Amino acid sequence: MSELPKHFDPAAIEARWYAHWEEGGLFRPERDDREPFTIVNPPPNVTGSLHIGHALDNTLQDILVRHQRLLGKDALWVVGTDHAGIATQMVVERQLNEKQQKRTDFSREEFVEKVWEWKEESGGEITGQLRRLGCSMDWSNERFTMDEGFTKAVTKVFVDLYNDGLIYRDKRLVNWDPGLKTAISDLEVENSEINGHFWHFSYPLEDGSGAISVATTRPETMLADMAVAVHPSDERYADIVGKNVRLPITGRLVPIITDEHADPELGSGAVKITPGHDFNDFDVGKRAGFKPANMLNMLDANAAVCQTADGLIPDELIGMDRFDARKTVVELIDAAGLLEQVEDRVIVTPYGDRSNVVIEPWLTDQWYVDAETLAQGPIQAVRDGTVEIVPKSWEKTFFNWMENIQPWCVSRQLWWGHRIPAWYGDDGKVYVAADEAEAQAQAGEDVSLIQDGDVLDTWFSSGLWPFATLGWPEETEDLKRHYPNSVLISGFDILFFWDARMMMQGMHFMGEVPWHTLYLHGLVRAADGQKMSKSKGNTVDPLGLIDRYGADALRFFMAAMESQGRDIKMDEKRVEGYRNFATKLWNAARFCQANGIGASETLEAPDATLPVNRWIIAETIQTIQQLDLAFADLRFDGAANTIYRFVWDRFCDWYLELIKPVLQQNSALEEIEETQMVAGWVLDQILVMLHPFMPFVTEELWSKMGDRPDYPLITAKWPLADAQAMDEDAAKEIDWLIRLISQTRSARSELNVPPAAIMGMYGGDADDETLERVQRFRFELSRMARTELVRGTPPNEPALQLVLDGTTFVLPLAKVIDLDAEKARLTKSLEATEKEALSLDKRLSNPQFVEKAKPEAVEKARADHAEKAAEAERLKAALERLG
RNA sequence: GGGCGCGUAGCUCAGCGGGAGAGCACUGCCUUCACACGGCAGGGGUCGCUGGUUCAAUCCCAGCCGCGCCCACCA
Numbered sequence: 005m006s007e008l009p010k011h012f013d014p015a016a017i018e019a020r021w022y023a024h025w026e027e028g029g030l031f032r033p034e035r036d037d038r039e040p041f042t043i044v045n046p047p048p049n050v051t052g053s054l055h056i057g058h059a060l061d062n063t064l065q066d067i068l069v070r071h072q073r074l075l076g077k078d079a080l081w082v083v084g085t086d087h088a089g090i091a092t093q094m095v096v097e098r099q100l101n102e103k104q105q106k107r108t109d110f111s112r113e114e115f116v117e118k119v120w121e122w123k124e125e126s127g128g129e130i131t132g133q134l135r136r137l138g139c140s141m142d143w144s145n146e147r148f149t150m151d152e153g154f155t156k157a158v159t160k161v162f163v164d165l166y167n168d169g170l171i172y173r174d175k176r177l178v179n180w181d182p183g184l185k186t187a188i189s190d191l192e193v194e195n196s197e198i199n200g201h202f203w204h205f206s207y208p209l210e211d212g213s214g215a216i217s218v219a220t221t222r223p224e225t226m227l228a229d230m231a232v233a234v235h236p237s238d239e240r241y242a243d244i245v246g247k248n249v250r251l252p253i254t255g256r257l258v259p260i261i262t263d264e265h266a267d268p269e270l271g272s273g274a275v276k277i278t279p280g281h282d283f284n285d286f287d288v289g290k291r292a293g294f295k296p297a298n299m300l301n302m303l304d305a306n307a308a309v310c311q312t313a314d315g316l317i318p319d320e321l322i323g324m325d326r327f328d329a330r331k332t333v334v335e336l337i338d339a340a341g342l343l344e345q346v347e348d349r350v351i352v353t354p355y356g357d358r359s360n361v362v363i364e365p366w367l368t369d370q371w372y373v374d375a376e377t378l379a380q381g382p383i384q385a386v387r388d389g390t391v392e393i394v395p396k397s398w399e400k401t402f403f404n405w406m407e408n409i410q411p412w413c414v415s416r417q418l419w420w421g422h423r424i425p426a427w428y429g430d431d432g433k434v435y436v437a438a439d440e441a442e443a444q445a446q447a448g449e450d451v452s453l454i455q456d457g458d459v460l461d462t463w464f465s466s467g468l469w470p471f472a473t474l475g476w477p478e479e480t481e482d483l484k485r486h487y488p489n490s491v492l493i494s495g496f497d498i499l500f501f502w503d504a505r506m507m508m509q510g511m512h513f514m515g516e517v518p519w520h521t522l523y524l525h526g527l528v529r530a531a532d533g534q535k536m537s538k539s540k541g542n543t544v545d546p547l548g549l550i551d552r553y554g555a556d557a558l559r560f561f562m563a564a565m566e567s568q569g570r571d572i573k574m575d576e577k578r579v580e581g582y583r584n585f586a587t588k589l590w591n592a593a594r595f596c597q598a599n600g601i602g603a604s605e606t607l608e609a610p611d612a613t614l615p616v617n618r619w620i621i622a623e624t625i626q627t628i629q630q631l632d633l634a635f636a637d638l639r640f641d642g643a644a645n646t647i648y649r650f651v652w653d654r655f656c657d658w659y660l661e662l663i664k665p666v667l668q669q670n671s672a673l674e675e676i677e678e679t680q681m682v683a684g685w686v687l688d689q690i691l692v693m694l695h696p697f698m699p700f701v702t703e704e705l706w707s708k709m710g711d712r713p714d715y716p717l718i719t720a721k722w723p724l725a726d727a728q729a730m731d732e733d734a735a736k737e738i739d740w741l742i743r744l745i746s747q748t749r750s751a752r753s754e755l756n757v758p759p760a761a762i763m764g765m766y767g768g769d770a771d772d773e774t775l776e777r778v779q780r781f782r783f784e785l786s787r788m789a790r791t792e793l794v795r796g797t798p799p800n801e802p803a804l805q806l807v808l809d810g811t812t813f814v815l816p817l818a819k820v821i822d823l824d825a826e827k828a829r830l831t832k833s834l835e836a837t838e839k840e841a842l843s844l845d846k847r848l849s850n851p852q853f854v855e856k857a858k859p860e861a862v863e864k865a866r867a868d869h870a871e872k873a874a875e876a877e878r879l880k881a882a883l884e885r886l887g
Numbered sequence: 888g889g890g891c892g893c894g895u896a897g898c899u900c901a902g903c904g905g906g907a908g909a910g911c912a913c914u915g916c917c918u919u920c921a922c923a924c925g926g927c928a929g930g931g932g933u934c935g936c937u938g939g940u941u942c943a944a945u946c947c948c949a950g951c952c953g954c955g956c957c958c959a960c961c962a
Contacts, residue, residue, distance in 0.1 A: 221962070270961065275961095282962075284960045287960085352959095352961090400890065408958085496957090527956095567900075570900085571955090571956090573900085575900090575911080577911055580911090581910060581911065583924065591921040591922035591924095594922080645901080645909070648910090661926095746928095749928065750928060752927095753915085753916070753928040760917095847905085847906095852942035853942045
């Protein structure tokens with residue numbers, strides 16, 4: 005126990021305590037015999053740095069983990085980082101660009117080596133920042149999605165899914181990102197509306213008997229048109245279905261076909277079909293009997309025009325960028341007199357979420373996961389409650405996506421990531437195996453093999469996080485104990501990317517859900533409600549907030565603002581307010597120290613006789629109960645507000661003020677000792693309850709309030725909500741005292757009674773019990789209300805009158821009192837009371853209410869009415885006495 | 888086109904069947920021996936609008952008006 009400095013400086017204690025916890029192994033004490041509690045941390049990008057969203061996400065997790073650790077559980081918070089294929093490769097490529105180099109200047113091996121170097125160099129940044137936030141993760145088993153064990157798991161998953169028929173290679177349209185030159189999944193495409201045009205072309209019939217009009221938003225793709233479709237029921241075209249049209253520019257002959265896809269209402273009702281460059285047309289093309297292998301492709305990986313298989317594209321167009329080609333094609337068609345009309349039109353255009361380049365539907369061979377099959381288990385699990393989504397409103401969104409899920413393209417044409425374990429033999433076959441030796445064994449010695457050059461989607465590997473981090477595919481002790489995990493906390497923005505994939509892969513490979521609760525939180529927005537983004541320049545750096553206000557304040561802010569289902573708007577004033585809260589607690593502890601109050605020796609509430617002590621014990625227990633409920637419901641805001649109010653309003657503003665007379669006014673020794681003991685116990689409970697939210701300041705105070713070197717707060721015991729220790733009589737008595745003090749203060753303030761003036765207080769019509777109470781609390785009343793009990797009949801002079809329960813107290817103050825002000829005050833009070841009494845009276849005189857309302861409600865209304873009516877009478881009498 | 892959410896004090900948000908709360912901001916007083924990053928007292932709300940259900944609605948239902956997000960192939 006050592007004296008607390010006068011000023012609280014978060015920075016001075018944070019680093020010290022974090023190191024102490026980590027070095028002492030306190031994040032993961034030996035508790036093999038206890039019930040496990042497990043959370044896996046959404047692995048941040050290895051080369052990333054902590055942003056405000058991480059701060060929210062990780063604060064919430066740390067609160068749960070610290071709470072569970074205090075409850076005595078074997079709490080494990082798995083931590084690690086993600087290799088983040090595209091994002092990381094982009095970072096390194098950008099660095100090369102700065103040196104006038106590019107990826108392709110190097111061999112694949114050389115480039116990957118450079119990424120590893122970068123990872124070694126910068127990969128520690130974010131983990132260091134998580135430490136600054138106070139996150140109590142199990143660093144002793146820190147993982148990386150490309151570490152050896154994880155890579156083994158990824159390979160096994162791919163091979164097993166392939167052998168189960170759930171991964172296959174297919175030629176179909178993918179979302180091709182011409183900027184990054186890789187395929188991406190549906191989820192990585194962001195659609196946005198842009199202003200474009202709708203061009204109407206006239207396609208002449210081969211037999212010269214006329215023409216058919218088609219409209220398109222992408223004229224350049226007509227270079228690879230393979231048909232024109234009309235609706236089967238569209239009679240306008242019935243007699244030309246089956247004829248050919250001769251396409252402008254290429255001169256290709258393509259048939260007029262029928263397909264349900266053609267909308268007779270739209271444009272002319274006839275639509276050009278380009279199976280190689282449009283998702284709808286691909287389906288139409290397949291229905292029309294075109295094999296994907298024969299579908300014409302007119303764009304290369306850069307989305308520049310290339311020659312189609314039939315060689316019909318004029319040379320002048322070859323090599324032209326798709327947008328230049330668009331212009332040129334329109335010009336050529338116009339020159340041929342076949343451009344009928346150009347309409348302005350808003351077009352939904354797909355962009356790559358990383359590159360921000362317009363995505364091109366492109367015909368390639370890729371690896372696909374049969375997501376539909378894998379989705380069945382998770383759908384069922386959410387339906388039957390095995391997995392509870394919190395807040396529940398996300399369930400619909402989850403079902404809607406899972407029930408309409410498309411094949412998941414998992415191959416990426418990148419260099420950084422998990423190499424796909426597939427080898428192509430010169431025998432034309434594909435061999436999928438754990439390594440090349442096995443593939444060779446499958447193929448036989450005579451076949452020469454080349455490994456697939458692609459890597460896997462990052463989410464393919466991070467989907468294994470809940471079990472691969474625990475040692476899978478080895479059957480480790482950890483895996484047995486900690487899978488399924490207890491709860492997953494994630495932003496709703498990765499519900500499909502990550503959460504759903506974890507469920508699919510977890511259920512397939514572990515046979516069980518990855519966790520039983522899925523808690524989804526919102527986004528942290530800028531103060532004006534805008535989404536934070538680097539490009540807008542409106543991001544708030546959590547490290548800066550920690551520098552200014554301390555990690556505890558930032559954490560408390562996150563918790564207090566986290567109500568389920570709503571985004572959080574950044575409000576720095578509020579962070580400041582929670583810094584003030586930490587300071588308040590610090591000063592309360594200083595007061596305790598100065599008054600001989602220290603660490604409690606017991607976990608149970610001490611025995612106490614003084615009402616004020618019995619009262620605060622009851623208040624503490626109520627707080628524990630409320631906190632337990634809030635935790636059970638994952639109401640972070642509720643929990644934070646409960647402890648906040650208890651510390652500030654109850655403990656500091658009332659309890660500490662009420663015990664000052666006991667501690668400082670020559671009370672009996674046993675009363676002082678009892679009060680010190682109770683205050684020490686309450687402060688200890690506060691520190692424990694607040695610790696999950698504010699780990700640093702609480703641990704510091706815990707150590708400073710007593711010598712308990714082998715019993716750090718981080719592994720202390722969560723308080724017991726022992727209802728037996730609650731004393732209703734004491735609660736009533738202190739409640740009465742608080743109301744008397746408040747009323748007196750309020751009246752004094754309104755009448756401008758000088759703050760220091762002591763007012764004599766006559767019991768007036770008080771009964772003996774009340775008088776005795778006033779006498780008993782004379783020191784408290786003297787200090788906090790500046791009143792002194794006077795026996796006898798009040799003098800016949802103007803006085804301040806207080807109506808409390810069944811008593812009218814009289815405080816004569818002839819010299820100071822402003823009679824009119826007092827009249828006004830009493831009148832206002834009377835009016836308010838009468839208004840309430842009247843409203844209750846109206847309700848009670850309604851027979852419908854008395855008959856139909858719940859008996860408790862009627863009973864309460866009657867009691868309230870009686871009370872208000874009596875109070876009104878007293879106020880009226882008081883007014884009359886003033887004349 | 889479907890789905891979700893929001894609209895409560897000047898601001899940021901809780902509450903969600905029995906008559907409205909917090910933090911900040913604001914006003915007045917207080918340099919009281921834990922704390923001015925403080926104390927005490929106070930002002931401020933037809934709970935978006937319109938109907939309905941109910942003895943009773945900010946809270947449930949329907950419609951409308953504003954705002955936001957997600958999903959979806961209208962060429």
